[in-house]
Amino acid sequence: MNTKGSSYNHDWKKISAALRKNQNCAICGEESFEKKECHHIDFDKQNDAPDNLIVLSADCHTKVHLGTLKLPHQMEAERTKITDIQERLADVNKLIAPYQLAYVNVADCELLKQNAHYMEKEMLDKLTSNIS
Numbered sequence: 674m675n676t677k678g679s680s681y682n683h684d685w686k687k688i689s690a691a692l693r694k695n696q697n698c699a700i701c702g703e704e705s706f707e708k709k710e711c712h713h714i715d716f717d718k719q720n721d722a723p724d725n726l727i728v729l730s731a732d733c734h735t736k737v738h739l740g741t742l743k744l745p746h747q748m749e750a751e752r753t754k755i756t757d758i759q760e761r762l763a764d765v766n767k768l769i770a771p772y773q774l775a776y777v778n779v780a781d782c783e784l785l786k787q788n789a790h791y792m793e794k795e796m797l798d799k800l801t802s803n804i805s
């Protein structure tokens with residue numbers, strides 16, 4: 674994978690192999706050592722800090738670089754964000770509920786008035802047609 678940073682650190686192969694021996698793909702759980710790769714979460718090939726490394730299957734790794742697949746911690750962050758938004762939306766809904774009810778009632782009243790007017794007109798038409 675071509676990423677930021679010119680080249681890997683000299684002991685990268687050792688680090689990567691050790692991690693792949695002990696961990697499966699963090700996304701799909703791939704177990705086969707040959708099919709696993711080690712990914713730099715910040716895309717900096719030279720940042721071998723343990724919390725910057727994650728084991729992925731070759732397939733998941735490609736998708737992560739393409740941006741079509743998110744790492745577990747990114748999905749977790751997104752879930753938290755969505756839950757947060759949903760909670761705030763629920764609060765907003767609670768706040769506007771009484772006004773919405775009033776709005777619906779006003780609209781219903783308008784509709785009723787229009788219908789009443791229409792029915793009146795219809796009755797009037799019927800009456801006049803009977804007369805003529």
Ligand SMILES: [Zn+2]
Nearest residue numbers: 674711712713
């Ligand atoms: Zn990578």
Ligand SMILES: [Zn+2]
Nearest residue numbers: 698701730733
């Ligand atoms: Zn995978």
